[in-house]
Amino acid sequence: MHQLIFRCSAARPVTKILPVDDDPNLLRPLRWLIEQEGFRVLTALHGEAALAEVAICRPSLIAIDWTMPRLGGLDLCRRLESDVAAAAIPVVMLSAASPPDAGKSYGTCCY
Numbered sequence: 001m002h003q004l005i006f007r008c009s010a011a012r013p014v015t016k017i018l019p020v021d022d023d024p025n026l027l028r029p030l031r032w033l034i035e036q037e038g039f040r041v042l043t044a045l046h047g048e049a050a051l052a053e054v055a056i057c058r059p060s061l062i063a064i065d066w067t068m069p070r071l072g073g074l075d076l077c078r079r080l081e082s083d084v085a086a087a088a089i090p091v092v093m094l095s096a097a098s099p100p101d102a103g104k105s106y107g108t109c110c111y
Contacts, residue, residue: 018042018059020050022068047071066095
């Protein structure tokens with residue numbers, strides 16, 4: 001079962017969603033599910049690719065896997081928070097594992 005963690009921010013219409021996961025076998029069905037709801041979907045297989053997508057396409061919402069190699073979900077959230085333009089983008093953290101309570105100190109508001 002995946003757990004969700006939300007970073008709160010100002011409400012705005014969601015049109016483009018960026019799922020970020022290092023497992024393409026999870027990313028493909030997630031993309032399909034989101035597209036079925038009528039959203040435009042961008043994807044990234046790791047944190048660095050997600051930062052590039054954010055800079056170019058400015059998604060309305062980012063769904064990040066908690067555990068990824070290279071640049072993990074928590075580190076990606078930190079990088080997004082430090083970017084003035086990206087800090088306003090809502091973030092959903094996805095994980096099959098229970099995240100540590102420390103996640104609440106990085107802009108998340110609920111588990």
